[in-house]
Amino acid sequence: MGMKSRIALGAVVGIVVIGAVSANSGDTEGGSGDKGTSASAEQRSGDTKPDGGSNAKPAEDKDTGKAPQAEQFKAFVQKNGTPQEKEAISHVTKVQGADEQNDILDAADVYTDFTGGIMGEGTGPAKLIASAFADWKQSDNGLVTVYDADGEIIGNGSF
Structure with a gap:
């Protein structure tokens, strides 16, 4: 019973x-x-x-007066980042999920032009990119994942 x-x-x-x-x-x-x-x-x-x-083309955010997330992120880092973060951020090609936050489980993806996966050249800069992302966006429970050009994970971090 x-x-x-x-x-x-x-x-x-x-x-x-x-x-x-x-x-x-x-x-x-x-x-x-x-x-x-x-x-x-x-x-x-x-x-x-x-x-x-x-x-209007749905992928164009400029028609609505709002820059794409990658451009917003790059502008923030250019204004507030360290020289190393500015260099790393120059490899960012796309950011997804930065605007969709609910503080329960926030996940953002940052895509770069690095190659080689976890053992490639982008592993170090990926940590810098994740750190800069945490400065840009704050969440109670967020995870940012950085991907290389082939879609392989090269780093992640909390934000």
Whole structure:
């Protein structure tokens, strides 16, 4: 009888935890949902086809007045970084996930033009890139992963 009660109690606690995580994931984005809504409204009002489609390219953030995440990151490091971080950041080609934070489990990806994977030339600069990313973005529970040109992990760090 005691074992069945423990299993039932564990299942109830698990369901409550999952419900709490899923409820918080939509509420604490720091207003990023509002930003996307206003950007979409600007895009629809200023650049739509008669049939309701958009003439704007979705990958272009400059149409909405917001620079791509990689450019924002590079600009921050150029202003605030050390000479070594500035050199390392020149190899960054793409940043994903920096705007999507909920402080539960934040994950960002930084892509570079380094080659050779974990044993290649980019391992040292990857740590500098991860450190600079932590200066740029803060999270209660964030992980930034740095990838080489082939998509292999070359480093990571907390932010």
